Amino acid sequence: MIVHDVPVGIPVSDADPFADDVLEEPAPLQAELRDAGPVVFLRRYGVYGLARYEEVHAALTDWQRLQSGAGVGLSNFRYERPWRPPSLLLEADPPRHDAPRAVLSRILVPRALRRLREAWFADAEALVDEVLAEREFDAVERIARAFPLRVFPDAVGLGPDGRENLLPYGDHAFNAFGPPNHLVEKGEPRVAELSAWVNAQCARERLAPGGFGARIWEAADKGDITHEQAPLVVRSLLTAGVDTTVHGLGAVLYAFAADPGQWRRLREDPSLARVAFDEAVRWQSPVQTFFRTAVGEVEIGGTVIPDGAKVLMFLGAANRDPRRWEDPDVFDLSRDPSAHVGFGMGVHQCVGQHVARLEAEAVLTALARRVERFELAGPPRRHLNNTLRAWESLPMRVHPA
Structure with a gap:
């Protein structure tokens, strides 16, 4: 443990927000940090922590003074070399961030998602039919992971082979935003292999015509972004577009198993499916933390x-x-x-959040027609990640309608 100099007049915490017990259950530390003050110095890592809504919201929207370009993890790109080329969406600020963001925003417009809606709802019905052939199953494996890996790579234009690589690649990418602990070490043996596979999928010739990926390359042909940027934008879509949706689906399924009354409300009014997903994202926050870097002296909550x-x-x-x-x-x-x-705020707010909502709506609507109630069939098990809050396993028993 490195001991950092402590600023004067600011609450100090020696807690490790990336310790296994905190990742398993972060609520006690989060409450402690919120109660300590608007800004808390985390001595172990020499960083300034924000745990209250007002300060977090303000920081997310203040890209001019709190930059993403120096990395949204603990590593500081001003002084440290990133393990991969930085994301043009997450790890870049305006003006460098603007063109890639604009391209993706145009591709992921509601009109484009409406074209996917019918097919995704049909895919969800088919998946639920398969899963409900059994009365007990692991909801993470059979639903939360299975559906995004079934529909999202199709929408991007990936082929059927190798999709299982997306989850361990994303898991390592989000682990790497934290300190170089055992969770990062766990993923390192496969980094080269997984990175090579993901990078290969971002090439124009690997992407099916008409998909999100092909449209990114078409934007490069028009000059909206460069041809060098195009594969990095596709990579950003693949990195952030699967894991977070998987964990959001896991969160909402756990919520309904834990509170059957809320599931009855959804069955009575399936139009609440999107509200349910957003409430689960608020309640469980699949993305727990992100970093920014101060540009000049920045005053937050009375602390410089x-x-x-x-x-x-x-x-x-x-x-x-x-x-x-x-x-x-x-x-x-x-x-x-x-x-x-849970999806960020401001210019870096998740550009694919409506895609995730559509996936969740399709799954929850299909389940609402067929399932009277869920219940846990065994102890759920967490999957630990430095950034993400996730379930590894949700043993579920269903009672059909």
């Missing part, structure tokens, strides 16, 4: 953060801040969760 310092935003803590949310630890379909920060 020095130039070049890393700022750790606890998205999961903000999404359960009682200063912003009533009964924040409760999953509640009567809540309007739309202001949650």
